Amino acid sequence: xxxxxxxxxxxxxxxxxxxxxxxxxxxxxxxxxxxxxxxxxxxxxxxxxxxxxxxxxxxxxxxxxxxxxxxxxxxxxxxxxxxxxxxxxxxxxxxxxxxxxxxxxxxxxxxxxxxxxxxxxxxxxxxxxxxxxxxxxxxxxxxxxxxxxxxxxxxxxxxxxxxxxxxxxxxxxxxxxxxxxxxxxxxxxxxxxxxxxxxxxxxxxxxxxxxxxxxxxxxxxxxxxxxxxxxxxxxxxxxxx
Numbered sequence: 274x275x276x277x278x279x280x281x282x283x284x285x286x287x288x289x290x291x292x293x294x295x296x297x298x299x300x301x302x303x304x305x306x307x308x309x310x311x312x313x314x315x316x317x318x319x320x321x322x323x324x325x326x327x328x329x330x331x332x333x334x335x336x337x338x339x340x341x342x343x344x345x346x347x348x349x350x351x352x353x354x355x356x357x358x359x360x361x362x363x364x365x366x367x368x369x370x371x372x373x374x375x376x377x378x379x380x381x382x383x384x385x386x387x388x389x390x391x392x393x394x395x396x397x398x399x400x401x402x403x404x405x406x407x408x409x410x411x412x413x414x415x416x417x418x419x420x421x422x423x424x425x426x427x428x429x430x431x432x433x434x435x436x437x438x439x440x441x442x443x444x445x446x447x448x449x450x451x452x453x454x455x456x457x458x459x460x461x462x463x464x465x466x467x468x469x470x471x472x473x474x475x476x477x478x479x480x481x482x483x484x485x486x487x488x489x490x491x492x493x494x495x496x497x498x499x500x501x502x503x504x505x506x507x508x509x510x511x512x513x514x
Contacts, residue, residue, distance in 0.1 A: 275303030276496045281355040282306050283348065285338060285395060286365025288313035290462050291413070293320050294484035295362055298492045300327045304360065307351035309336040311365075330355060338365050338391035339383075348398040358402035360495050363392035363412045363435075373426040381427045388431035393438060396452075404449045411494045412439050413487075414456040416509045432456075436505055443503030451502040453494040457487045458509025477511030 277299060287296040287308035293316075296306050306324050310317040310333060317333040324331035332354045336347035352358040367387040371380060392412055403410065417425055418432030436454055443452040459472040461481040473481045490508045494501070507513055 275301075277360075278303035280304045280359040281352075281357050282360035282362065282495070283309070283351045283358060283399065284362040284364055285309045285336070285391075286311075287362075288317035288320055288333070291457070291460060291484045291487050292362075292364040293323075294488040295364055295491050296320060296324060296331075297327070298485070298488035299360065299362075299495060300324045300329045300331070302492060302496060303329065304495075305330040305355045307332045307334060307354055309334055309338070309347050309351075309365065311335070311337055338395065339386050341394055344391070344394045345398050348395060348402075352399070352402045357406055358399060359406045359408045361396065361399045361403060361408070361410045362491055362495075363395055363410065365391060366413065366415075367431075368425075368428055370424050371427065372424060376427050384427040384431045385434070388428070389434045389438065392435060396442060396446075400446065400450070404446070407449050407499065408451075409495055409499070410442065410446070410450060410452040411491050412436075412452070412454040413491075414439070414454045414505065416456055416458040416507065416513050419456060419505075419507070420513055439505065440503045447502060451494070451499050453502060453504045453506065455487060455490045455494070456505055456507045456509070458482060458507065458512040460484060460487060460508075472512065475512060476509070477514065480510065482508055482510055 288310040337343040415432040417429040439454040459481045
């Protein structure tokens with residue numbers, strides 16, 4: 274069933290990995306798709322071809338989510354491409370391992386610039402379009418925003434802030450827009466390393482997750498009851514328990 278037929282979605286950072294899987298899942302449900310990318314131009318065009326192969330319209334727009342002007346331009350172009358915007362998925366993010374005592378101010382700011390300020394600015398720019406369509410926002414958080422990881426302090430803190438931003442936006446943007454968050458655990462896309470195997474053994478489901486499973490959670494929020502808002506859905510196989 275194409276539950277999103279006639280809808281348009283914007284997925285940030287969707288040229289590859291989890292973002293690509295989210296875009297494909299929304300397209301399979303019938304939505305026209307705009308994806309943003311920063312440096313992965315070739316991958317973005319390939320993803321557009323895959324999306325169009327599913328029978329929907331698709332478009333890729335270059336955007337630097339660290340730059341407010343670039344964000345506004347990308348959202349306007351995305352909404353204008355198909356004449357509407359119904360779904361925003363704030364997927365683009367930054368990840369880095371660093372000892373807490375060695376994290377520089379520049380590293381700290383760069384993490385928040387992408388993981389927290391970026392989604393805030395994209396949502397703000399998309400608000401008029403989503404309000405008109407009674408749309409939805411799905412932010413991509415992290416298990417790291419719920420549980421502290423000693424070697425990822427800046428990442429964990431930025432994602433925890435995104436979780437709170439989700440709840441704040443859900444109240445501020447109601448009743449027209451529903452806002453929810455998906456928090457992936459250990460997600461494997463490609464080669465499985467010893468580190469991934471370690472986490473798989475620690476996970477109650479005895480395996481790591483896939484990008485498609487994260488995409489399925491996003492699809493739930495994109496197609497489920499509009500009454501569901503302000504929620505955080507973990508996709509971690511029980512790793513966070």
